[in-house]
Amino acid sequence: MNVNDSERMYSILEMSNFTPVEKPDQASLIIINSCSVREKPVHKVYSEVGTYRDLKKQNPDLLIGVGGCVGQQEKEKLIKNQPLIDFVFGTDAIDELPQTLQTLLGRSSSKDKVISAQFHHREPYHVDTLVRNPGVSTFVNITKGCDNFCTFCVVPFTRGREKSRPMKHVLMDLNGLVKRGVKEVTLLGQNVNSYTSDCGADFADLLKTVAMETGIERIRYTTSHPKDFNQKLMDVMAEHQNKICEYIHLPFQSGNSRILEKMNRGYTREEYLEKIKQIKATIPNVVLSTDIIVGFPGETEEEFQDTVRMVEEVGYETIFAFKYSPRPFTKAARFEEQIDEDIKSERLNRLFDVHDKLSFEWVKKYEGQTLKVLVEKVEGENKLSGRSTQNKVTFFEGPADLVGQTVPVKITRALPNVLRGQLES
Ligand code: SF4
Known part of the structure; x- marks a missing residue:
């Protein structure tokens, strides 16, 4: 953002x-x-x-x-x-x-x-394609702000209440970007799943329209909120896999229902896991990532273990995990039972250790596979990089004029965050 x-x-x-x-x-x-x-x-x-x-x-x-x-x-x-x-x-x-x-x-x-001006929050803005050199892949805002008030998060106070941009403005931006050579877009919002256009379209409708009515070749989006992620959206993703990448960032924050309630996340561990089950059943090759907070006020060792078990059980290829830190204006900053910094650090390290070991194993499945890579950059003489539909940064050899094209790359080495491969003819 x-x-x-x-x-x-x-x-x-x-x-x-x-x-x-x-x-x-x-x-x-x-x-x-x-x-x-x-x-x-x-x-x-x-x-x-x-x-x-x-x-x-x-x-x-x-x-x-x-x-x-x-x-x-x-x-x-x-x-x-x-x-x-x-x-x-x-x-x-x-x-x-x-x-x-x-x-x-x-x-x-x-x-x-x-x-300056404008500490109040203005009406939804119209034109958002003020991107200088959009390159191959760029972002387009679809919502701003957030109404969820998770007790740890400052966003509703700094970016204000949620506002959605009209679908016609999003489409106008996208068509403009396509004319400037953009191939991939990431639709952006604090909680894209609660997007509602003035015409009544929800996020699934928007995604479907972008896939069907614009020349954008690849669509990503972030961030999703588990409580608003619905079957309709999963179905649209499954139907339009040729354009909508099979990668979902679905923050769970904590694997324990008591902590989730204290966070005001609006779902339980069981409900989150049920949604993951639905997602995996609808989009078979889906790749998942998540955000996690460790050491939320009052989190016990057992409750932290629920978070570790969630990571093991769901199989996130990437996790973005952080120690809880109190933010101004937020409820959780005033909660008693703030956790000692040393304990938070120790839990975070343990979580990363568990995930590192597992993710090395999980990504091995890519070795030998041929992935569709959108070439983004020249990395050196005859060296290129791009992203696969699974959101993996992939390095391989090839000529500079491939930038902007989607090419097949056979993966020869897979590490958790980076793949290496060979261009297939
Ligand atoms: S964590 Fe996300 S959903 Fe919760 S208040 Fe912050 S921006 Fe909104």
Whole structure:
């Protein structure tokens, strides 16, 4: 989501006659696009801004801004605590950047700061294809914000309530991207499964329409919420496997129902596992990944073991696991029984150990298989990389003019995150 926001900033600034430079010391404007999902985000912003202290001394006209979730969350506090910052803007204020900069350029003193516009959340936005060089694969937002209020998550506070973009706008963006040579799109949202267009279409309808009515060759999406992932969506994926990749990222967060309830996730362990069963029955070659939080307040060793068992039982090829860390405004930050950092670290390491061993075994199945790889990049002389439909980064030898094409690659070596192979003729 943040990568996509950065692209929008670039595009808007280019339209306002800014040009990118190679190094910070050549810049007249530096923007830090922050993320507050992980630990110590505010601290990271201050230390990043601090690295520009000398540049600001040499060039007092240099403008430094902070956007993204930390900007949204901290607002004027950032400027108060770090005078090097000239402006702060919220996640919905990206489109206002030209006006913000105009105000700053017209200021009488460098002490005049701008706490930008738009900390309220605007109506669904229309055109979202402000992508400079979309390349072969790019993102398109379909929803913004989230209404779920999981007790550990700051997103509803930084990105606001969920809003869906009208389906016709999503399709317009996609058709524009196809004309610019894009082959693969990832439809983006905090919870894509609760997408609802103004015309009444749900996410499954959108996915089906994208598969049938646009020239996009490959479709991915993220992130899904288990409570909203339904059979209709599974059926659409199964029906359109030629376009919709058989890869699903379905965060379970904890394998224990008591902890899931404390997290306000809206499903139990049993319900989640039932959904996995349905998914595997409907989409036979499905590849799964997930997000996990260890050391949520009150999590016992036995409850953590439920999480480990979930990883073993479901067979996720990739896991994104993190130690619980309290986020501002969230309920869980005020829960008693916060878990000791050492215990969290130890549990996280144990979880990774279990998964590492299993995933080495699980991915062996790819060796000898021929996968369809969309070539994304030249990695060196006669070396290419791309992604398979299973979302595996694959390296192989081949000529540069294959970039943008989907080619058959026979896998010779499979590691959990990377495959190596040979181009088949
Ligand atoms: S569904 Fe995702 S984005 Fe929404 S509150 Fe929960 S974790 Fe955060």
